[in-house]
Amino acid sequence: MSEAPFIQINDLHHVYLRDTPLEITALKGVDMEIHMGESVGIIGRTGSGKSTVVQHFNGLIRPREPGKVLVDGEDMSDPKIDIKRVRQRVGLVFQSPQQQLFEKLVGDDIAYGPKRLGMVQADRRERVKWAMEMVGLDFERFKDRFTFSLSGGEMRKTALAGVLALRPEVLILDESTTGVDPRGRKELMARLLALHKEHGLTLVFVSPNMEEVAELVERVYVMDDGRVVMSGTTREVFSQPEELFQHGLNVPQVTQVAHDLRARGIGVERVPVTVDEGVEEIWKILSSCETSPLVSTYQATR
Numbered sequence: 001m002s003e004a005p006f007i008q009i010n011d012l013h014h015v016y017l018r019d020t021p022l023e024i025t026a027l028k029g030v031d032m033e034i035h036m037g038e039s040v041g042i043i044g045r046t047g048s049g050k051s052t053v054v055q056h057f058n059g060l061i062r063p064r065e066p067g068k069v070l071v072d073g074e075d076m077s078d079p080k081i082d083i084k085r086v087r088q089r090v091g092l093v094f095q096s097p098q099q100q101l102f103e104k105l106v107g108d109d110i111a112y113g114p115k116r117l118g119m120v121q122a123d124r125r126e127r128v129k130w131a132m133e134m135v136g137l138d139f140e141r142f143k144d145r146f147t148f149s150l151s152g153g154e155m156r157k158t159a160l161a162g163v164l165a166l167r168p169e170v171l172i173l174d175e176s177t178t179g180v181d182p183r184g185r186k187e188l189m190a191r192l193l194a195l196h197k198e199h200g201l202t203l204v205f206v207s208p209n210m211e212e213v214a215e216l217v218e219r220v221y222v223m224d225d226g227r228v229v230m231s232g233t234t235r236e237v238f239s240q241p242e243e244l245f246q247h248g249l250n251v252p253q254v255t256q257v258a259h260d261l262r263a264r265g266i267g268v269e270r271v272p273v274t275v276d277e278g279v280e281e282i283w284k285i286l287s288s289c290e291t292s293p294l295v296s297t298y299q300a301t302r
Contacts, residue, residue, distance in 0.1 A: 004073070005033035005034055005035050005070075006034055006035060006036045006071065006072055006169075006170065006202065007032070007033070007034035007057055007069075007070070007071055007090070007170070008032075008033050008034075008068075008069070008070040009030055009031060009032040009033070009053070009056065009067070009068070009069050009070075010031055010067060010068045011029045011030075011031065011066060011067040011068070012027050012029070012030040012031075012053065012056065012063060012065075012066075012067035012068070012069060013025075013027050013028060013029060013030075013065035013066050013067050014026045014027040014049075014052055014056075014061065014063075014065055015065060025226060026049050026052040026226055027049050027052055027053060027065075027067075027226045027227075028049075028225070028226040028227050029067070029227065030049070030053055030067070030223075030226070030227065030228055031228060032053065032221055032228065034057070034170065034202065034204060035202075036169065036170075036200075036202050037200050037202055038202060038203075038218055038219060039196055039202070039203040039204075039205065039216055039217045039218050039219075040203070040204050040205070040217055040218070040219050040220070040221065041204075041205045041206075041207070041213040041216070041217035041219070041220040041221070041234070042054065042204065042205070042206045042220075042221045042223060043206070043207065043208070043210070043213060043220060043221070043222055043223070043249060044222060044223035044224055044247070044248075044249070045224065045247065045248035045249065048223040048224050048225065048226070049223050049225075049226040049227075050174070050206045050223055051095065051174055051206065053223070054092065054172050054174055054204060054206060055092070056069050056076065057069075057071070057090055057092065057170070057172055057204065058071070058086055058087045058089075058090035058091070058092050058172070059071075059076055059081070059083045059086050059087060060092065062076055062077060063076055063077045064077070071086055071089075071090060072089070074086070088113075088117070088166050088168065089168055089169045089170065090168060090169070090170040090172065091163035091164070091166055091168035091170065091171050091172065092163070092172040092174065093156075093159055093160050093163050093171070093172065093173050093174060093176040094159070094174055094176070095174050095175045095176070095178070097152075097155035097156045097158065097159035097176075098155065100159040100162060100163075101147050101148070101155060101158060101159060101162075102147075103147060104146065104147060105143070105144055105145065105146065105147060106137075106142050106143055106144070106145045106146075106147055106150070106158050107128055107142075107143030107144060109147050109158060109162055110128045110131055110132065110158065110161045110162045110165050111124045111125075111127075111128045111165065112162065113162060113163075113165050113166040114127045114128070114165050114166065117166070127165050127167075128143070128161075128165055130164075130165075131161040131162070131164040131165040132161050134161065134164055134191050134195065135157040135158075135160050135161045135164070135188060135191065136157060136184060136187050136188060136191065137154070137157050137158065137161060142154070142158075153180040153181055153184055156176055156177070156178075156180055157180070157184075157188070159176070160173075160176060160188075164195075168201075169201070169202060170201075170202040170203075170204065171192075171195075171201055171202070171203055171204070172204040172206070173192075173203070173204070173205050173206065173207070174206045175206055175207055175208065177189070177207065177209070177212065178207075178208075178209075185212075189212060189215060189216060192216065193215075193216065196216075203216065203217065205217050210238070210249070210250055210251055210252045210255075211252045211253065211254075211274075211275075213234070213252075214234055214238065214252045214255070214273040214274050215274055217234055218233065218234060219231070219232070219233055219234065220232065220233070220234050220237040220238075222237060222244065222247060222249065224247040224248070229247055230243065230244070230247070234273055235271070235273055238251045238252065238255050238271070238273050239271055241255070241256065241259055251273075252273055252274070254272050254273070254274065254275050254277070254278035255271060255272060255273050255278075257278065258271045258272055258278065258281065259271065261285075266285065267285070268281055268285070269281065269284060
């Protein structure tokens with residue numbers, strides 16, 4: 001992780017429809033840092049300000065209220081900033097894929113960004129093919145499909161491929177796996193993890209799915225009522241289920257099981273946040289003593 005954050009937010013405020021009867025204060029002094037090469041989760045109940053804050057990351061919303069947003073040291077409130085370049089480096093995939101799809105054919109939609117960058121046709125084709133492969137869309141099968149004939153999950157993958165085709169340094173996913181079938185979502189998560197680990201892609205993941213957050217990110221910000229109310233490593237945050245519950249959130253199911261076992265006096269050495277960690281902890285307990293409380297409970301229920 002680099003010393004200076006690539007994205008830095010200090011005391012950021014944002015008000016929608018200011019000075020109207022519909023005025024809504026969305027952000028109330030948010031501080032965040034995103035370093036290159038890391039994966040960060042932003043979680044919170046509906047209306048907590050998650051989408052508003054990530055739209056500041058690439059200038060879809062420019063800071064006009066008190067506060068500062070810096071991207072690679074550049075002030076996003078500066079009217080002279082090269083916003084096109086920022087959006088090439090920081091890609092954002094929306095909750096609703098329809099907001100990002102506009103070309104008639106899937107291949108043309110994914111190629112739009114590279115075409116705007118001036119890439120020649122042969123290079124664009126290879127970039128589109130790579131991006132579609134990354135999200136699990138077969139190039140020959142989907143490149144000539146009508147964009148709005150796709151299923152919801154296929155639209156999400158197409159929108160993601162269109163952003164990946166720009167080869168961003170930071171990829172923001174704003175609940176972008178919602179609507180993808182479980183198998184497709186698992187495959188997509190694996191591909192994103194590979195991009196993060198093998199190619200150094202920085203990930204910012206906004207999701208209501210705690211299991212996905214636990215699998216994908218190293219650090220978490222928790223938002224509520226326009227503020228950051230908790231932050232830390234994924235394990236640190238999910239080790240505080242009572243506090244998360246106060247903010248309308250839960251922990252991953254395997255983490256909750258571990259907390260319940262501890263409450264029953266069963267010694268869970270390390271609270272797991274992923275299923276693989278949970279399996280490992282359970283086997284430790286089972287193998288430590290044949291007469292452990294867990295084994296006795298299991299045998300009594302048979």
